Amino acid sequence: MFESLSERLESAFKQIKGEGRITELNVAATVKDIRRALVDADVNYKIAKEFTDKIREKAMGEKVLTAVSPGQLMVKIVKDELVELMGGTESELNAKGNPAVILIAGLQGSGKTTFSGKLANYLKGKKYSPMLVAADIYRPAAIDQLKVLGGQIGVDVYSEPENKNAVEIAKNAVAQARSLNKNVVIIDTAGRLAIDEAMMTEVTNVKNAVNPQEILFVVDSMTGQDAVNTARAFNERLDFTGVVLTKLDGDTRGGAALSIKYTVNKPIKFVSSGEKLDTLDVFYPERMAQRILGMGDITTLVERAQAQFDEVQAKKLEKKIRKNQFDFEDFKQQLDQIKKMGNIKDLLGMIPGVGKAIKDIDISDDAFKGIEAMINSMTPFERANPDTIDQSRRKRIAKGCGKDIADVNAFMKQFEQMKDMMKMMNKMPMGGKMPGLGG
Numbered sequence: 001m002f003e004s005l006s007e008r009l010e011s012a013f014k015q016i017k018g019e020g021r022i023t024e025l026n027v028a029a030t031v032k033d034i035r036r037a038l039v040d041a042d043v044n045y046k047i048a049k050e051f052t053d054k055i056r057e058k059a060m061g062e063k064v065l066t067a068v069s070p071g072q073l074m075v076k077i078v079k080d081e082l083v084e085l086m087g088g089t090e091s092e093l094n095a096k097g098n099p100a101v102i103l104i105a106g107l108q109g110s111g112k113t114t115f116s117g118k119l120a121n122y123l124k125g126k127k128y129s130p131m132l133v134a135a136d137i138y139r140p141a142a143i144d145q146l147k148v149l150g151g152q153i154g155v156d157v158y159s160e161p162e163n164k165n166a167v168e169i170a171k172n173a174v175a176q177a178r179s180l181n182k183n184v185v186i187i188d189t190a191g192r193l194a195i196d197e198a199m200m201t202e203v204t205n206v207k208n209a210v211n212p213q214e215i216l217f218v219v220d221s222m223t224g225q226d227a228v229n230t231a232r233a234f235n236e237r238l239d240f241t242g243v244v245l246t247k248l249d250g251d252t253r254g255g256a257a258l259s260i261k262y263t264v265n266k267p268i269k270f271v272s273s274g275e276k277l278d279t280l281d282v283f284y285p286e287r288m289a290q291r292i293l294g295m296g297d298i299t300t301l302v303e304r305a306q307a308q309f310d311e312v313q314a315k316k317l318e319k320k321i322r323k324n325q326f327d328f329e330d331f332k333q334q335l336d337q338i339k340k341m342g343n344i345k346d347l348l349g350m351i352p353g354v355g356k357a358i359k360d361i362d363i364s365d366d367a368f369k370g371i372e373a374m375i376n377s378m379t380p381f382e383r384a385n386p387d388t389i390d391q392s393r394r395k396r397i398a399k400g401c402g403k404d405i406a407d408v409n410a411f412m413k414q415f416e417q418m419k420d421m422m423k424m425m426n427k428m429p430m431g432g433k434m435p436g437l438g439g
């Protein structure tokens with residue numbers, strides 16, 4: 001995410017990091033590099049200029065602190081300003097109402113329907129009882145798409161395929177939600193490929209009819225400044241309450257994330273990366289600034305892990321590890337959990353310093369495929385009894401998954417090493433428990 005911007009900023013800091021003190025000259029050079037980096041990341045020139053003017057002013061105004069080097073000082077100032085530019089603090093979703101209505105608007109293809117599914121899933125995880133509404137009356141496929149998503153996450157989807165009046169559908173949906181005791185209604189509206197008067201009128205009419213608590217404008221972050229212009233147009237008509245940036249997993253330069261708040265003065269509420277329904281993140285300006293500056297985002301990583309954490313399963317696993325009975329079935333379950341946390345490269349990028357190191361390495365979500373294929377090729381008996389997997393079984397496993405016997409041998413060896421490590425941890429003081437992890 002934003003790799004090229006991160007890299008450019010880092011190189012902007014490089015020179016001043018070697019300086020003994022802040023001077024007008026070295027601040028000016030750094031500021032110029034930062035401005036170029038922002039403009040290349042598709043941040044509007046005016047915003048970039050205002051941003052860097054502030055940086056310069058702050059840097060020159062700082063008292064000379066001997067404890068802080070000019071490099072550290074600049075990084076700190078830039079970080080604070082990035083946080084400010086992206087909205088300061090996070091902005092909570094208002095999902096209170098009877099039911100609360102959340103209207104989703106945006107261009108076609110921006111990721112509205114996918115986001116609606118993610119939001120429903122997110123709210124369900126927060127113990128709300130959401131209902132999805134398909135109010136796209138032009139594309140029957142959109143209704144089907146929402147129904148498939150709803151099915152995957154176990155959320156009801158309201159639709160009226162024969163009705164060509166989006167306002168009526170929305171009103172009926174809210175009434176239905178009330179009678180079914182659903183407390184949040186998420187209305188996925190129709191989009192067009194470009195700003196279009198008829199679309200705007202329709203969404204505005206739906207808005208006026210159902211009085212939403214939230215109107216979320218969904219925008220594809222890969223469209224850079226176009227995203228910002230679209231946001232402006234939607235905001236003028238809809239006066240939306242928040243922005244959702246999608247496709248942050250793609251090759252996005254960062255311009256949209258950095259300019260939208262400034263342009264429409266509405267907070268970014270969520271960022272969405274990937275097509276998996278459980279990878280929706282609340283937008284935290286502070287964490288995003290840290291990621292942009294290559295400081296990682298451990299907090300989000302931990303939260304993603306917690307969301308997948310199953311206490312009962314974890315206790316069972318701990319027992320098995322303690323008795324040295326960890327087997328391939330457990331291994332597979334662990335892999336599944338990691339995969340559910342999101343795109344692997346994205347996850348690794350949240351560890352400070354790692355994002356930069358792996359930026360050019362292609363780590364696809366298929367990274368585990370080979371291992372999974374080998375485990376899938378084992379019989380349930382073999383999975384539960386790794387010790388019984390002898391050479392002839394290995395041959396059969398290799399054949400079954402189209403791998404070489406050498407691959408299976410290497411994997412078995414790694415597995416044995418992992419078990420040896422677990423055994424050693426069991427012998428450690430505190431029974432291998434890491435301090436503070438409980439359990």
Ligand code: GDP
Pocket residue numbers: 106107108109110111112113114115191246247248249250272273274275
């Ligand atoms: P809508 O027309 O606005 O409802 O957009 P969709 O939800 O149908 O999304 C358009 C396309 O973008 C689909 O192929 C989605 O799978 C894909 N998509 C949506 N959100 C994301 C995302 O965060 N990351 C990626 N990579 N693709 C996404």
